[in-house]
Every structure is written in C-alpha cells, then in structure tokens.
Amino acid sequence: MKIQLSLARVLSCMALVAMSLPAQAAEPAAAAARTSPTTTWVYPLIPKFGGVHPRPDADAQPDPAADYKILVDVISTGADKGKPYASLERLARLVNLLAYSGVPPERMHIVAVLDQRAGAAGLTDAASRKYLKQGNPNLEILHALKKAGVKLLVCGQALAEHGVQDNELDPAVTVTLSALTAPVVYEQQGYHYMQL
Known part of the structure; x- marks a missing residue:
C-alpha cells in the first residue's frame, strides 16, 4: 500500500513537471523579447556630455508639452x-x-x-x-x-x-x-x- 501510494505521488509529480515544461520553454523566448535594445548613446542638446541611451518603450517619459x-x-x-x-x-x-x-x-x-x-x-x-x-x-x-x-x-x-x-x-x-x-x-x- 505504501509503495503504491509513493508510486502514485511520483507519477503525479512527473505529470506536473511535464505540464510545466511548455511554459518553462516559453520563458527564455519571453525574456529575450523583454531585453533592452542595443546600447547606444545620443547627445540631443549637449554634445559630448550627458549621453542618453534611447528607450522609447520605457515608462514615465517626459511630456514635450510641459514646462x-x-x-x-x-x-x-x-x-x-x-x-x-x-x-x-x-x-x-x-x-x-x-x-x-x-x-x-x-x-x-x-x-x-x-x-x-x-x-x-x-x-x-x-x-x-x-x-x-x-x-x-x-x-x-x-x-x-x-x-x-x-x-x-x-x-x-x-x-x-x-x-x-x-x-x-x-x-x-x-x-x-x-x-x-x-x-x-x-x-x-x-x-x-x-x-x-
């Protein structure tokens, strides 16, 4: 009885692992999609100093119409x-x-x-x-x-x-x-x- 119960637990755990494999396989692809763009530096107003890495996708962008x-x-x-x-x-x-x-x-x-x-x-x-x-x-x-x-x-x-x-x-x-x-x-x- 104990052996059957343990075998049932093992099979149950294996089933859970197997079900999570597609989700885990998708995680690297999702992480790759979230990576930041290639590092480049631009100097839109002050040349040579205070370089900016463009991130148009980032949150909290300044409003161009605000003072x-x-x-x-x-x-x-x-x-x-x-x-x-x-x-x-x-x-x-x-x-x-x-x-x-x-x-x-x-x-x-x-x-x-x-x-x-x-x-x-x-x-x-x-x-x-x-x-x-x-x-x-x-x-x-x-x-x-x-x-x-x-x-x-x-x-x-x-x-x-x-x-x-x-x-x-x-x-x-x-x-x-x-x-x-x-x-x-x-x-x-x-x-x-x-x-x-």
Whole structure:
C-alpha cells in the first residue's frame, strides 16, 4: 500500500513537471523579447556630455508639452580630479533626457547651484591652478550647460569663506547670495528640487 501510494505521488509529480515544461520553454523566448535594445548613446542638446541611451518603450517619459522648472543642487565632485565632476555629467544627462523626449529648450527651466566642494567647478582655469594646484577640468561642460540654457549659480557665502574673488569665476557662472537661500527662492517660483 505504501509503495503504491509513493508510486502514485511520483507519477503525479512527473505529470506536473511535464505540464510545466511548455511554459518553462516559453520563458527564455519571453525574456529575450523583454531585453533592452542595443546600447547606444545620443547627445540631443549637449554634445559630448550627458549621453542618453534611447528607450522609447520605457515608462514615465517626459511630456514635450510641459514646462520643466528644476533647481539642481550640485554638491558632489568626483574621484578623478582630471575629469569633469560626475554630478555635472548627470546634469547634462538630465538636459539631454528632456531634449531626447522632445521637450524644447524654451520649456526647460533649469537652475544649478554649485554648492559645497562642487563650487570649485566655477573657478577660472587660473584660479583653479591657484587654489587647487591644477587646471579646471569642468569649464568645457559648464560652457556646454550654459549654452543649453542652464543657469549656473555659485554660493556667494562659500566664495567669501574661501577668499575667492568674483573675478576668479568663469563668466558661465553667476554669484547667488547663498546656496542656502537659492533653493527657497526658486521653490517659491515653482521649481522642483533635485540634488546631484
């Protein structure tokens, strides 16, 4: 009796496995259909920086008819001192993502506050050599961001604290009263806060 019952269980399990085989065989095909497209990078508004991997099939696509008011608090620098800050690359990617989605530049209202250690990105090359003992690798990306319509601010309080003069700043950046008050002022104007 026990042997017959065990044999019945084995046969029952085998039947279940056999029924699931077609479904399991279909899973790799379904997974292959879900794989992302070949990795390519495009630069719709800012050339060379902030590349975008096209995903027209992805969820939460920006609406090209909407206005985007974004205040970006740029605080991080990067590990490689000879390259542009990773946070500025991400800022360029934000601009390029909106552009890739069809948002025209006149609907992008992006203000970036160079805050904390990232404030050094706003120095001229000569000032960077004076204070940091190397040229400023961020100038090219800053100029590209400004050309794309991004307003670049640097904290006036941090400048005073570090003894940096306004004439030691690149013309791409504008001095704001403080990185503490700029978000408050812009949020009152309907800007959404983002930190990089």
